Amino acid sequence: MKHNLLVIGATGQTGGDTAELLLQRGHRVRALVRRVDERSERLAGLGAQTVEGDVLHLGSLAEATKGIDALYFTYPILPGLMDATANVALASEENGVQAIVNMSQVSARRDFTRARDVGHYARALGYSPRTLTRAAVAAAGVGAKEFIDRRVVLEGKRLLAHGDEPVAGIGARLGFLDTSNFVKYFVQRTGTTPTTFRSRYRPARAAR
Structure with missing residues (x-):
């Protein structure tokens, strides 16, 4: 089944890789980008719908999540993380987003070199392995282990x-x-x- 998916942080390494994977799986991908540049234009060329906005601005995020089934959220461990997370939750609830994949950049960029089991990432993100697998299937079309x-x-x-x-x-x-x-x-x-x-x-x- 194909889904309407939003990737936040789609011009970063983690978000960009995810957007490309989702497009390859045949999903309809909307990429939230802070500005149009070569990276966003490349995603558009691959078939993504690019939308300018900021996860720290609730209005633009609410607009970006309209019609979205699930979203992929990544944000660096920096000031603003809590506000960004709250905005994602509020916008998702307002627009009926069914699933959120919150992939910490610390886990995505560091831990994969030493851990490949779902349980490790589930503990790091505060979820059960089953919940993480459901979220991965909803957002990426594959289980957490495959992801x-x-x-x-x-x-x-x-x-x-x-x-x-x-x-x-x-x-x-x-x-x-x-x-x-x-x-x-x-x-x-x-x-x-x-x-x-x-x-x-x-x-x-x-x-x-």
Whole structure:
């Protein structure tokens, strides 16, 4: 089933990756951006509806949530977090948003290198694993475990395509102390080995 989804913070790394994933899944994505720039234009080119607004401004947020089934919310651990969270809750209640995925940037950007189990993230966000899985399905069309695994694989692909680090080093950076476990994990989720994936982007470095 396709949903109308709002991604707040869609021009950031975490929000941008999520918006792209949702679009790939065939959902209708609205991206709340603070200003139009190259990042927002790229999302629009991929099929997202971009809306200018600020999560700290309740009026613009209320407008952005109209007609939305579920939203993805990310905000840095900085002053303004509590106000932003309250605004999201108020706007969502006003417009009948069915689900909110509150993905802390601390968890999304740091913890995935050392934890891949749903329970870890559920505890960090104050939810039960079942609730987190329901929210992930509602917002992204996949369960929480699948969402986490895709985030790990995405980072692995980024490091392989754009860096010089050996496969063993990338695996260790993503929390795999045994290189063979990283290779197996990557193959199961992409259908190819890390070395083969890298060769498509960096032929001269395929032997690494």
